[in-house]
Amino acid sequence: MxxxxxxxxxxxxxxxxxxxxxxxxxxxxxxxxxxxxxxxxxxxxxxxxxxxxxxxxxxxxxxxxxxxxxxxxxxxxxxxxxxxxxxxxxxxxxxxxxxxxxxxxxxxxxxxxxxxxxxxxxxxxxxxxxxxxxxxxxxxxxxxxxxxxxxxxxxxxxxxxxxxxxxxxxxxxxxxxxxxxxxxxxxxxxxxxxxxxxxxxxxxxxxxxxxxxxxxxxxxGLDAPVHVYVAPQQLTLDAARGLPGADEAHLDDTSVVISTRAPSDVLTRLAELDALEGLQVRAATLEDVFLDLTGREYRA
Known part of the structure; x- marks a missing residue:
């Protein structure tokens, strides 16, 4: 055709x-x-x-x-x-x-x-x-x-x-x-x-x-980590860093943010800890691909 x-x-x-x-x-x-x-x-x-x-x-x-x-x-x-x-x-x-x-x-x-x-x-x-x-x-x-x-x-x-x-x-x-x-x-x-x-x-x-x-x-193709957002009252930062499959964890204004390439392992452990209330999961998007390819600097 x-x-x-x-x-x-x-x-x-x-x-x-x-x-x-x-x-x-x-x-x-x-x-x-x-x-x-x-x-x-x-x-x-x-x-x-x-x-x-x-x-x-x-x-x-x-x-x-x-x-x-x-x-x-x-x-x-x-x-x-x-x-x-x-x-x-x-x-x-x-x-x-x-x-x-x-x-x-x-x-x-x-x-x-x-x-x-x-x-x-x-x-x-x-x-x-x-x-x-x-x-x-x-x-x-x-x-x-x-x-x-x-x-x-x-x-x-x-x-x-x-x-x-x-x-x-x-x-x-x-x-x-x-x-x-x-x-x-x-x-x-x-x-x-x-x-x-x-x-x-x-x-x-x-x-x-x-x-x-x-x-x-x-x-x-970006191979970007998945970010899991957990309420601080559900999980401490130290506990997040010790989760199986967690690559990195940090605090933002409202959540403990866990970066992982093994989200099923992280979510399984969070379920065992009864820490799923208010949980959010954010995978990579086309915007992440765009920024990875074109950078973050301001354009005229």
């Missing part, structure tokens, strides 16, 4: 800055694929080259088998793009905005209006876009990207500035689109979002892909 998206040796240079450096990946039909990385990692530039919005200095990209640069009119109606910063027509309401986008693809007005409902903006349909909140504008941008029912959808930080309820509703929307057979590519700074939604993720930094795999495989 032909890949939905293929990027081969993409490269983009601005003066002495190599923004994207020999990036290659493919996305299978019906996959949710995530591109993660700190600010300035090259995520947005990579997506813009794949989408055909920016000319690469090297390499090529294809969507549904079609080259995307030079701009390819054959592929454009089959693709939806939500940019990191979306611009809307001045003085138009949310309904007028989405109907305008829909008209460019020959989509009926009633079909366009249905997308406002799907992103929770029905009550704001007659509100001018400049009076919408940041999160509402983000949802409108997603609706405009999807109004023509594209086969492949690119979403650049789709839930940035969105409140928790709307964020989870958008997750459900994206899963629903994927269940319909659409291919989704997204960037996000929310690592829990990538872990919850993506079939595979690529972690980028300094213009290169550092790791590419399923979230579960990346976490397993």
């Amino acid at each position: 032909t890949a939905a998206i293929e990027a081969r040796s993409l490269r983009k240079v601005y003066g002495e800055l190599v923004a994207v450096d020999d990036v290659s990946f493919s996305v299978e039909p019906g996959e949710i694929f995530g591109i993660l990385g700190p600010n300035g990692a090259g995520k947005t530039t990579t997506l813009e080259m794949v989408e055909g919005l920016r000319e690469p200095d090297g390499g090529e990209s294809r969507i549904l088998g079609e080259r995307t640069w030079p701009r390819n009119a054959a592929v454009l109606p089959r693709v939806g793009v939500q940019l990191q910063a979306s611009a809307f027509f001045e003085r138009l309401t949310a309904r007028e905005q989405i109907r305008t986008f829909a008209s460019l693809y020959g989509v009926r007005a009633d079909q366009a209006d249905s997308w406002l409902e799907r992103v929770g903006l029905t009550e704001k349909a007659d509100t001018r876009s400049e009076r919408l909140s940041g999160g509402q504008l983000q949802r409108l941008a997603i609706a405009c990207a999807l109004v023509h029912e594209p086969e492949v959808v690119f979403l650049d930080e789709p839930t940035a500035g969105v409140d928790p309820q709307a964020r989870r509703n958008l997750w459900d929307l994206l899963r629903g689109l994927n269940d319909e057979g659409r291919t989704l590519v997204l960037t996000t700074h929310h690592l829990d979002e990538a872990e919850a939604l993506c079939d595979r993720v690529a972690i980028m930094d300094h213009g290169r892909i550092l790791q590419l795999d399923t979230p579960a495989a990346l976490v397993r």
Whole structure:
């Protein structure tokens, strides 16, 4: 089966800055694929080259088998793009905005209006876009990207500035689109979002892909300890350090924290000591993988 998206040796240079450096990946039909990385990692530039919005200095990209640069009119109606910063027509309401986008693809007005409902903006349909909140504008941008029912959808930080309820509703929307057979590519700074939604993720930094795999495989490959949190009244620090399977133990503000690579041994002994009340277990997450690969320093 032909890949939905293929990027081969993409490269983009601005003066002495190599923004994207020999990036290659493919996305299978019906996959949710995530591109993660700190600010300035090259995520947005990579997506813009794949989408055909920016000319690469090297390499090529294809969507549904079609080259995307030079701009390819054959592929454009089959693709939806939500940019990191979306611009809307001045003085138009949310309904007028989405109907305008829909008209460019020959989509009926009633079909366009249905997308406002799907992103929770029905009550704001007659509100001018400049009076919408940041999160509402983000949802409108997603609706405009999807109004023509594209086969492949690119979403650049789709839930940035969105409140928790709307964020989870958008997750459900994206899963629903994927269940319909659409291919989704997204960037996000929310690592829990990538872990919850993506079939595979690529972690980028300094213009290169550092790791590419399923979230579960990346976490397993980290070989990080499990942290067990026990209330201090349940267990002393000295007792925690003496538990079978405990690699290290320390106190934080509210708990005795036990680090272990043999959590079953630790939990068995805690059960024998009747020290399970209020216990919490935290395994490694995709965020731990991200920080291990990209570091903890602040980025501009």
